[in-house]
Amino acid sequence: MTLWFTLPADQRRSHANPGAHLSFVSPTVLRSRGFRFYFFSREEPRAHVHVQHATGEAKLWLDPVLEVAHNYGLTAGRLAQAMRIATEHYDEIRRAWNEHFES
Numbered sequence: 001m002t003l004w005f006t007l008p009a010d011q012r013r014s015h016a017n018p019g020a021h022l023s024f025v026s027p028t029v030l031r032s033r034g035f036r037f038y039f040f041s042r043e044e045p046r047a048h049v050h051v052q053h054a055t056g057e058a059k060l061w062l063d064p065v066l067e068v069a070h071n072y073g074l075t076a077g078r079l080a081q082a083m084r085i086a087t088e089h090y091d092e093i094r095r096a097w098n099e100h101f102e103s
Contacts (some may be wrong), residue, residue: 027041
């Protein structure tokens with residue numbers, strides 16, 4: 001499991017790494033058990049997180065309660081696993097949302 005939000009200085013946009021700015025558009029906030037949890041910077045204002053797995057993707061609302069907004073191909077078992085991970089790390093994900101969108 002890896003938690004992070006701030007992009008390291010060596011990965012920020014520069015002439016040496018011109019594509020790195022894309023990490024600010026969809027920053028990864030958590031990787032765990034084959035899932036990537038991330039945000040899209042230019043999307044709707046309601047707090048949510050996207051979840052990507054090799055087998056599909058989902059969008060989870062963070063407020064008013066953690067729930068599935070959309071599921072794109074995850075099996076019921078994978079979706080349940082993603083929800084468990086999101087529940088376990090809800091505070092970190094919510095804090096990352098606040099830092100990213102309120103800055």
